[in-house]
Amino acid sequence: MRSPMRLLGLLAATTAFRWTLAIAGGFTAMSLLLFAFIYWQTAERERGRIDGIVLSEARRIAEAPGPAAGAALESWLAEDPHGRHYGALFGPGGAQLAGNVQAPPAGLPADGLAHRVVIGPIDRDHDGDGPEVVRGVARRLGDGRLLVLGYDLDELDQAQDVIVRALGLGVAPAVVLSLAGGTVLAWRGQRRIAAVHEAIGRIMQGQLRERLPMRGGADELDKVAAAVNGMLDRIEQLVEEIRGVGDSMAHDLRTPLTRVRTRLERSRDEALTREEFQAAADRAIASVDQALAVVSAVLRIGEIEHGQRRAAFAPVDLGGLLRDAAELYEPVAEEKGVRLHLHIAASSAVPGDRDLLLEAVGNLLDNAVKFTPAGTDVTLSLHGGPDGACIRVADNGPGILPSERERVLQRFYRTEKSRTVEGSGLGLSLVAAVASLHGFRLRIGGSAAGCVVEIACCPAVVPNPAQADQQPARV
Amino acid sequence: MTRLLLIEDDAVTAEEVAGYFRGRGYQVSCAATGTEGLAEAGAGRADVLVVDRLLPGMDGLAVIEALRHAGIRTPALVLSALDGVDERVRGLRAGGDDYLGKPFALAELEARIEALLRRPADGPETLLRVGPLELDLVARTARRGSRVLDLLPREFRLLEYMMRRAGQTVTRAMLFEDVWNYRFTPRSNLVDVHMGRLRRKLDAPHEVELLCTVRGISFVLDAPP
Numbered sequence: 070m071r072s073p074m075r076l077l078g079l080l081a082a083t084t085a086f087r088w089t090l091a092i093a094g095g096f097t098a099m100s101l102l103l104f105a106f107i108y109w110q111t112a113e114r115e116r117g118r119i120d121g122i123v124l125s126e127a128r129r130i131a132e133a134p135g136p137a138a139g140a141a142l143e144s145w146l147a148e149d150p151h152g153r154h155y156g157a158l159f160g161p162g163g164a165q166l167a168g169n170v171q172a173p174p175a176g177l178p179a180d181g182l183a184h185r186v187v188i189g190p191i192d193r194d195h196d197g198d199g200p201e202v203v204r205g206v207a208r209r210l211g212d213g214r215l216l217v218l219g220y221d222l223d224e225l226d227q228a229q230d231v232i233v234r235a236l237g238l239g240v241a242p243a244v245v246l247s248l249a250g251g252t253v254l255a256w257r258g259q260r261r262i263a264a265v266h267e268a269i270g271r272i273m274q275g276q277l278r279e280r281l282p283m284r285g286g287a288d289e290l291d292k293v294a295a296a297v298n299g300m301l302d303r304i305e306q307l308v309e310e311i312r313g314v315g316d317s318m319a320h321d322l323r324t325p326l327t328r329v330r331t332r333l334e335r336s337r338d339e340a341l342t343r344e345e346f347q348a349a350a351d352r353a354i355a356s357v358d359q360a361l362a363v364v365s366a367v368l369r370i371g372e373i374e375h376g377q378r379r380a381a382f383a384p385v386d387l388g389g390l391l392r393d394a395a396e397l398y399e400p401v402a403e404e405k406g407v408r409l410h411l412h413i414a415a416s417s418a419v420p421g422d423r424d425l426l427l428e429a430v431g432n433l434l435d436n437a438v439k440f441t442p443a444g445t446d447v448t449l450s451l452h453g454g455p456d457g458a459c460i461r462v463a464d465n466g467p468g469i470l471p472s473e474r475e476r477v478l479q480r481f482y483r484t485e486k487s488r489t490v491e492g493s494g495l496g497l498s499l500v501a502a503v504a505s506l507h508g509f510r511l512r513i514g515g516s517a518a519g520c521v522v523e524i525a526c527c528p529a530v531v532p533n534p535a536q537a538d539q540q541p542a543r544v
Numbered sequence: 545m546t547r548l549l550l551i552e553d554d555a556v557t558a559e560e561v562a563g564y565f566r567g568r569g570y571q572v573s574c575a576a577t578g579t580e581g582l583a584e585a586g587a588g589r590a591d592v593l594v595v596d597r598l599l600p601g602m603d604g605l606a607v608i609e610a611l612r613h614a615g616i617r618t619p620a621l622v623l624s625a626l627d628g629v630d631e632r633v634r635g636l637r638a639g640g641d642d643y644l645g646k647p648f649a650l651a652e653l654e655a656r657i658e659a660l661l662r663r664p665a666d667g668p669e670t671l672l673r674v675g676p677l678e679l680d681l682v683a684r685t686a687r688r689g690s691r692v693l694d695l696l697p698r699e700f701r702l703l704e705y706m707m708r709r710a711g712q713t714v715t716r717a718m719l720f721e722d723v724w725n726y727r728f729t730p731r732s733n734l735v736d737v738h739m740g741r742l743r744r745k746l747d748a749p750h751e752v753e754l755l756c757t758v759r760g761i762s763f764v765l766d767a768p769p
Binding site for chain 2: 351354358361369377378396397398400401404424425427428
């Protein structure tokens with residue numbers, strides 16, 4: 070069990086948590102800016118209002134004739150329920166003549182304009198004696214007296230209080246909420262990642278059947294998990310195949326090698342003449358050649374699957390290729406009593422490796438001739454199609470069951486029907502490897518009345534009327 | 545006596561190959577490293593070279609390149625366990641005259657070495673004659689005595705190839721590489737079927753056989769003595 074501090078540390082290290090933190094920080098900064106703006110605007114308006122009051126009052130009092138100024142000042146001070154008005158008249162020497170401010174404030178110029186100033190001490194019964202911060206104005210009257218008026222800034226302070234409180238009420242819960250949300254998100258993410266991590270650990274220990282956990286949603290983690298699981302399916306399949314290939318290869322080599330061994334052993338004991346020895350050696354060599362052919366074929370498929378030969382691709386005329394293949398295999402078909410037909414409906418050129426394509430088509434023809442009964446037909450044809458040219462080999466053999474069509478492409482796989490016929494089970498694997506190297510699609514179809522194998526050469530057909538011909542006759 | 549220099553590091557293979565060729569009248573010398581082989585071949589003491597591709601110290605292809613660079617044109621056959629198409633091309637580009645992948649049949653190696661020793665086979669003549677056989681390369685006609693042979697284009701090329709190498713053993717793989725120009729190993733009897741067809745046209749039932757199969761893997765065309 071992890072300690073809470075460690076868990077917190079882990080969460081704090083997650084992307085979700087860091088983003089939440091960043092967003093909360095940004096939100097707070099934005100709120101502070103907004104509130105500062107509101108405060109600044111409110112203060113500005115309030116100050117303007119107070120300045121208006123003080124200045125107009127000062128003007129009214131100053132304009133009152135002689136002794137009436139004192140009365141006007143007293144009446145303004147009296148009509149003040151909240152105790153915000155301050156004012157005094159001072160003689161030219163600075164002596165207080167009227168009002169509640171005892172001394173002329175230092176730093177307040179007698180220019181008739183509003184300033185922020187500290188006045189005091191204050192002489193008033195309902196308020197303390199301390200100096201007050203006010204918006205104040207001072208002006209000289211015509212007779213040399215100095216009029217000082219002040220208006221308390223309490224209201225501004227109150228506005229500030231309200232704003233700061235609102236800021237606290239708004240921002241603090243938002244920050245707390247987002248941090249909590251971030252923690253939950255990070256924790257949940259962390260939990261899923263931990264599950265994925267454990268699954269990967271098990272896969273790395275060799276449990277290839279293990280899959281990454283998914284929640285069945287369509288979120289990013291599920292998408293990645295789905296892709297990785299797809300990859301694991303393929304890897305598992307490949308590993309199974311390799312395992313199968315290793316077993317099959319060992320088995321396929323053991324059969325001819327066992328024959329070699331028994332033959333040599335028997336001939337050592339029983340052969341009496343040079344001719345008998347030679348015959349035994351020839352049979353042993355034939356068996357070894359069979360074993361070597363299996364090894365060569367496996368290596369060759371490996372070489373093709375490795376994909377290096379793609380570098381040597383050049384345009385291959387499919388019509389010419391099929392004509393060559395038919396020419397090469399026609400005598401073999403004839404020897405077996407099978408009719409080989411060639412149809413070239415539309416010729417086209419595709420980028421590819423001519424030798425490999427010929428070998429692939431040759432393997433298909435070889436299979437077709439091998440499995441089709443004497444007196445029937447094998448047809449090699451080239452069609453133009455919506456998805457490119459298509460090479461088709463059709464025979465009258467027993468066909469391949471739909472359930473076996475995937476598996477016949479695996480190395481060493483042999484159908485029930487083909488086990489009695491000589492072969493290595495590698496021919497179609499090679500065709501599949503060549504098709505895959507070229508990016509072509511290999512399709513196996515047909516019915517019990519014959520097998521149809523198609524190689525769909527995806528690059529588009531280049532129509533060539535000069536070469537588009539029908540050749541129903543034998544080559 | 546033909547002098548064959550075998551540059552091969554595997555002692556067992558070297559011994560078997562050397563023994564086989566000594567039994568066929570060759571004078572065989574062996575070198576186990578590239579440097580040793582280069583010194584031997586450079587001294588001009590060989591008529592034909594068989595060079596393994598992978599050798600300790602100096603690579604087989606480097607040996608051939610060094611020889612060719614020094615102006616020594618002794619025909620060389622490259623032996624290699626690396627039997628990719630690229631490897632073959634690389635071997636020939638380095639100055640090798642032929643390339644044979646391991647494992648190989650000794651008879652195949654022998655046929656190829658004989659072919660190398662008899663080079664060049666493709667002369668400028670336009671009329672080929674072997675015993676009663678006559679091949680007109682310009683008119684594209686073939687005759688055995690007075691009988692005109694009706695040959696398909698590929699059969700004509702096969703016969704031309706065999707007539708140019710009359711008396712010489714030619715293997716299936718050589719025919720497939722040189723007449724068809726394909727670089728893959730076809731089903732074993734594919735070439736045999738084509739040769740069988742040619743033979744039926746060449747040798748009528750009552751006639752002397754001109755085209756013979758040798759030990760099941762190669763062919764030879766020869767005039768009767």
